[in-house]
Amino acid sequence: MGEIDPAFIQSIEQRPKLTVTDPGEIPVIDLSALDSGAVDLLVADIGKACEEWGFFQVINHGVPLEVVRRIEAAMKEFFDQSIDEKRKVKRDEAKAMGYHDSEHTKNVRDWKEVLDIAVEDPMVISASPDPQDQELTEYHNQWPEYPPEFRKIWKEYAGETEKLAVKLLELISLSLGLAGDRLIEFFQGQTSLIRLNRYPPCPWPELALGVGRHKDPGALTVLFQDGVGGLEVKRKADGEWVGVKPIPNAYIINVGDVIQVWSNDKYESVEHRVVANSEKERFSIPFFFFPAHHVNVKPLEELTNTENPPKFEEYNWGKFMATRNRSDFKKQAVENIQIHHFRVSEQ
Ligand SMILES: O=C(O)CCC(=O)C(=O)O
Numbered sequence: 001m002g003e004i005d006p007a008f009i010q011s012i013e014q015r016p017k018l019t020v021t022d023p024g025e026i027p028v029i030d031l032s033a034l035d036s037g038a039v040d041l042l043v044a045d046i047g048k049a050c051e052e053w054g055f056f057q058v059i060n061h062g063v064p065l066e067v068v069r070r071i072e073a074a075m076k077e078f079f080d081q082s083i084d085e086k087r088k089v090k091r092d093e094a095k096a097m098g099y100h101d102s103e104h105t106k107n108v109r110d111w112k113e114v115l116d117i118a119v120e121d122p123m124v125i126s127a128s129p130d131p132q133d134q135e136l137t138e139y140h141n142q143w144p145e146y147p148p149e150f151r152k153i154w155k156e157y158a159g160e161t162e163k164l165a166v167k168l169l170e171l172i173s174l175s176l177g178l179a180g181d182r183l184i185e186f187f188q189g190q191t192s193l194i195r196l197n198r199y200p201p202c203p204w205p206e207l208a209l210g211v212g213r214h215k216d217p218g219a220l221t222v223l224f225q226d227g228v229g230g231l232e233v234k235r236k237a238d239g240e241w242v243g244v245k246p247i248p249n250a251y252i253i254n255v256g257d258v259i260q261v262w263s264n265d266k267y268e269s270v271e272h273r274v275v276a277n278s279e280k281e282r283f284s285i286p287f288f289f290f291p292a293h294h295v296n297v298k299p300l301e302e303l304t305n306t307e308n309p310p311k312f313e314e315y316n317w318g319k320f321m322a323t324r325n326r327s328d329f330k331k332q333a334v335e336n337i338q339i340h341h342f343r344v345s346e347q
């Protein structure tokens with residue numbers, strides 16, 4: 001078996017307890033209520049889940065199962081290739097989309113490999129983190145040659161999950177007391193991406209993590225996972241890590257930092273991580289619903305007033321992501337940029 005590369009070893013405090021607490025507690029929301037007309041109740045349930053958990057699962061979500069089965073099969077075929085084949089679409093500092101197998105979360109290497117593909121090709125994004133620099137750059141997708149139908153299958157999947165993300169964004173807007181279409185304008189020219197994740201079996205699940213603890217930076221994450229399990233969420237009520245029980249064909253939804261800021265902390269972006277598995281490989285597919293680069297993220301005016309003043313200074317999404325991306329390739333001496341850096345200090 002050899003020895004573990006120290007780059008993967010989590011600090012003692014971050015190592016997982018391999019016994020999962022209270023699986024199955026994350027709220028499950030049935031979107032078929034949209035068809036039966038019980039929208040008010042649905043909106044109330046979503047609002048409650050966002051406030052209490054920041055996470056929920058959805059069933060009867062409208063993404064056709066055959067579309068999911070096709071992307072699952074295609075991603076397996078892609079990842080089953082040799083490392084040399086996969087590296088033909090390798091991500092690097094010039095090409096931000098593509099295959100990557102040494103991502104770090106909080107400076108510790110994740111036990112996974114990924115293929116990132118932007119929803120809008122090209123993705124238009126700030127060229128540098130420098131606030132004075134107005135220059136933009138384009139990220140182009142790198143399409144694997146194998147399996148041959150990959151691009152078509154991916155596009156079909158992306159179209160369906162984007163529809164689900166938009167539907168959820170509307171429901172979340174309504175749950176905040178806003179018009180259903182209040183937030184969609186921020187996604188004209190979206191920087192969303194779909195990440196295909198493979199977590200190989202790991203001989204050291206007590207030392208390494210599939211993904212280290214983190215919060216998602218965007219508005220929403222719409223994640224499909226297979227039946228293996230491993231995703232854990234930090235429960236708001238007591239800070240315990242709880243497992244998200246795989247429900248066949250459900251999606252897992254979580255609120256990201258952007259919604260936390262828009263809602264002025266009403267909905268918090270919650271920490272989560274992925275525990276490694278010593279026997280089974282695991283696949284998951286997050287759709288990261290990200291705004292356009294020019295969006296300045298700040299608490300929405302309708303949700304703030306003199307009693308509830310804005311808790312964050314505004315920040316530019318493109319610059320925020322350019323700062324994040326710069327730090328993706330190397331270990332950093334300093335903490336990654338986070339929304340708490342924009343928090344207004346309390347008097
Ligand atoms: O694979 C998962 O279940 C979650 C992955 C995740 O949290 C992420 O990529 O941001």
Ligand SMILES: [Fe+2]
Binds near residue numbers: 215
């Ligand atoms: Fe995440």
